[in-house]
Amino acid sequence: MELRQLSYFVTVADELHFGRAAERLHIVQSAVSQQIRRLERELGAALFDRSPRHVRLTGAGERLLPEARAVLAAAERARAAVVRPAGLRLATSTGLGEHLDRVLAEFAVRAPGVPVELVSGTVRERFEQVLDGRADAAFVRSGEPVPGVRIVPLWDDPLVAVVPASHPLAARPELDLADLAALPLTITARRNNPALVDLVVGACHDAGFEPLPGPAGGSLQDTLATIGAGVVPQWTVVYAAHARVLHSPRVAFVPFRAPGPALTTGLAVRSAGPPPELDVFLAACAAAAPVTCGDHGN
Numbered sequence: 001m002e003l004r005q006l007s008y009f010v011t012v013a014d015e016l017h018f019g020r021a022a023e024r025l026h027i028v029q030s031a032v033s034q035q036i037r038r039l040e041r042e043l044g045a046a047l048f049d050r051s052p053r054h055v056r057l058t059g060a061g062e063r064l065l066p067e068a069r070a071v072l073a074a075a076e077r078a079r080a081a082v083v084r085p086a087g088l089r090l091a092t093s094t095g096l097g098e099h100l101d102r103v104l105a106e107f108a109v110r111a112p113g114v115p116v117e118l119v120s121g122t123v124r125e126r127f128e129q130v131l132d133g134r135a136d137a138a139f140v141r142s143g144e145p146v147p148g149v150r151i152v153p154l155w156d157d158p159l160v161a162v163v164p165a166s167h168p169l170a171a172r173p174e175l176d177l178a179d180l181a182a183l184p185l186t187i188t189a190r191r192n193n194p195a196l197v198d199l200v201v202g203a204c205h206d207a208g209f210e211p212l213p214g215p216a217g218g219s220l221q222d223t224l225a226t227i228g229a230g231v232v233p234q235w236t237v238v239y240a241a242h243a244r245v246l247h248s249p250r251v252a253f254v255p256f257r258a259p260g261p262a263l264t265t266g267l268a269v270r271s272a273g274p275p276p277e278l279d280v281f282l283a284a285c286a287a288a289a290p291v292t293c294g295d296h297g298n
Helices: 003-014 018-025 029-043 059-082 096-110 122-129 194-206 220-229 279-288
Strands: 049-050 056-059 089-093 116-119 138-142 150-164 236-239 253-256 261-270
Touching: 003 018, 003 029, 003 096, 018 029, 056 059, 056 116, 089 122, 096 279, 116 150, 116 236, 122 138, 122 150, 150 220, 220 236, 220 253, 220 261
Parallel strands: 089 116, 089 138
Antiparallel strands: 049 056, 138 261, 150 236, 150 253, 150 261
């Protein structure tokens, strides 16, 4: 049993989708499937119930999951006990787009020679990484309060609508949410990003309509491809900062008429013993983007 196999297993268990897990791990899907099959052969038990319509943990998989998390956390603590890399370990959130580029560029100016290591994970994983020291800080937009972690608000991330480039709505300079009422909404499952889904659905209700359910959202790339095909006109949302770095000519990114839906991005840090580079990094965030002053606990 290898740590790599356990890492792949935990990622698939989080996503319940081999394609999304591969995307998070930055490897091809076949490599993930191969390592999971090897782990299952070694353990003599199926860990996932696979079908064309869903991926679910088996009983054996559910029993293995907490143990696998514990092993991976212990391995990381062991590594950190031997050598603590100089620099800043930062857990990132999806959709940061040009914000992340600007912050890292500003930090490089303010702290030349200090490396930044970027890691990824779900909202829950990012909080856990900060709490147990695997990450010095994490960009977050949501998540259950975690004792021992505080969030410093950084900036508001407005959303923009994504529609087929061939649709009449694509030619408008801005949209009201009600303009989208007749089109199905394709968005990630709520378990993956409850803050985003609740914000969008709530904004639709405030605009006077119940969003029509579209196909289940997969990776962002798959969703944009599906919308761009235009076979069944549908829509989704992305963060405006992310839209500016995406290149997808078959879709149009149309801003909402102000005030449109937005989420606040914050930096999660340990309440006690924050890293020495944190003040410099927060200054870089302040210089690179508008700041909402103050912070809120947990």
